[in-house]
Amino acid sequence: MSEQSPQPEQKPWMIYGANGYTGELIAREAARRGYKPILAGRSPGKIQALADELGLGTMAFSLDNVEQATRQIKGMSLVLNCAGPFSATAEPMMNACIAARANYLDITGEIAVFELSQSLSDKARSAGIVLCPGVGFDVIPTDCVAASLKAALPDATHLALGFDSRSGFSPGTAKTSVEGLAQGGKVRRDGKIVTVPLAYEVRRIDFGDGEKEAMTIPWGDVSTAYHSTGIPNIKVFIPGSPRMIKSAQKANYLRPLLGIKFVQKLIKARIAKTVKGPDEATREKMPTFVWGEATNSRGEKKTARIRTANGYSLTITGSLAVIEHLMENQHTGGAYTPSTLVGAELVARLPESGELVIQ
Incomplete structure (x- = not known):
């Protein structure tokens, strides 16, 4: 510290x-x-x-x-x-x-x-x-990347953000993720937040530690990056193995079940008993790679990267x-x-x- x-x-x-x-x-x-x-x-x-x-x-x-x-x-x-x-x-x-x-x-x-x-x-x-x-x-690194890209490309119309982090979940983060699965994916399109399937888009991205397959997630920057930059089209990505991406896409069929309060309560009770956040030694070994890409209507592009501490x-x-x-x-x-x-x-x-x- x-x-x-x-x-x-x-x-x-x-x-x-x-x-x-x-x-x-x-x-x-x-x-x-x-x-x-x-x-x-x-x-x-x-x-x-x-x-x-x-x-x-x-x-x-x-x-x-x-x-x-x-x-x-x-x-x-x-x-x-x-x-x-x-x-x-x-x-x-x-x-x-x-x-x-x-x-x-x-x-x-x-x-x-x-x-x-x-x-x-x-x-x-x-x-x-x-x-x-x-x-x-959530969301300092990606928000700062978004604002920096807006300064570098003031007329950007599309913004993609993402991060490569190997952190484990704390109990609170795990519970929030369960709620998020029930609500589906989110992107910003023409200034509006819209619901899309989980793992809606898959593409290869070099977050700063080598190119990896990545999928969209409903991360907070779908809201904050718009208020920071005014860029109307925003997506957020994380890397995932083919198995992880396929599991996320299959979860789209379970969303009605995940939205039931009783099911949420059962899953969260299980999380409270089994999930522990990473200890200090684990956190110190796991840096995070943050990436962003801004594009304007003429196809001009700016890419940003920064390595940060564990989340x-x-x-x-x-x-x-x-x-x-x-x-x-x-x-x-x-x-x-x-x-x-x-x-x-x-x-x-x-x-x-x-x-x-x-x-």
């Missing part, structure tokens, strides 16, 4: 969902840097031990009642929401933050959450607070970089993406990132 000296804090801030895999990693690094976030979540017992170990304060509340949550958040300068699935937590927390006049950040990759933040932009502007979901691996490690340093930015800078209220809030150079400044190269 970086050896940054902590900046002075004007107001307290909160990590909600600090007992989760990623929330705990961020809390530990924040404490190592000398910060004193309030650790919060639904269950006091699950966060108290961590808070005692790190010498931090705690708060326990659910998001079932926005008014009650607002009272708990009152006085905070910002809330970093790490409690997934964000399909359940983002809306009440965003509304509570708007009411409490606290900046809202989270580490989601869910398209619906990004679109929600944009729909609440006017309310956030009136309250004078920032809404910026996606301040982790979970980048989420730790990326979220704290955005928090530090908000501590040091004032922004007009409203909905932002990481690149519109901090700048397209954010990803290249993070530990273990290489140079962002555009050709």
Whole structure:
């Protein structure tokens, strides 16, 4: 992790969902840097031990009642929401933050959450607070690549993004992925988000570690890259083996079954018992390769690549970089993406990132 000296804090801030895999990693690094976030979540017992170990304060509340949550958040300068699935937590927390006049950040990759933040932009502007979901691996690297490609090819009409990551899933990410399978694939076409089959398009891509077969996925940039760049046609890819791609395409036939709440509940209960996030040694061995390609109506093309830290490690340093930015800078209220809030150079400044190269 970086050896940054902590900046002075004007107001307290909160990590909600600090007992989760990623929330705990961020809390530990924040404490190592000398910060004193309030650790919060639904269950006091699950966060108290961590808070005692790190010498931090705690708060326990659910998001079932926005008014009650607002009272708990009152006085905070910002809330970093790490409690997934964000399909359940983002809306009440965003509304509570708007009411409490606290900046809202989270580490989601869910398209619906990004679109929600944009729909609440006017309310956030009136309250004078920032809404910026996606301040982790979802979606800092790809969002910065998108913004950089827009600068390199201002009249781009089509944008393809992707990443090659060998990270394992945390329980929260795995649960979110199950929800995503039920909703099908997503791309942006002529400015509109449309539903398409899973693994809708397959092509060969060199993400930075050799050419590989890759398939489209419903990643958050289908929302955020549009709001960052205005490019109307967007797809996101990850590499996959022929077997993995074929399995994703077969899953299209199971989507009605996966959408049943009872089935979702069973799968998520299984995930909670069996899925553990990667440990530090594993994360350090697994860099991520991020790629983007912008094309204009004349067929001109620009390609961008950058190597970054493992997704979970980048989420730790990326979220704290955005928090530090908000501590040091004032922004007009409203909905932002990481690149519109901090700048397209954010990803290249993070530990273990290489140079962002555009050709």
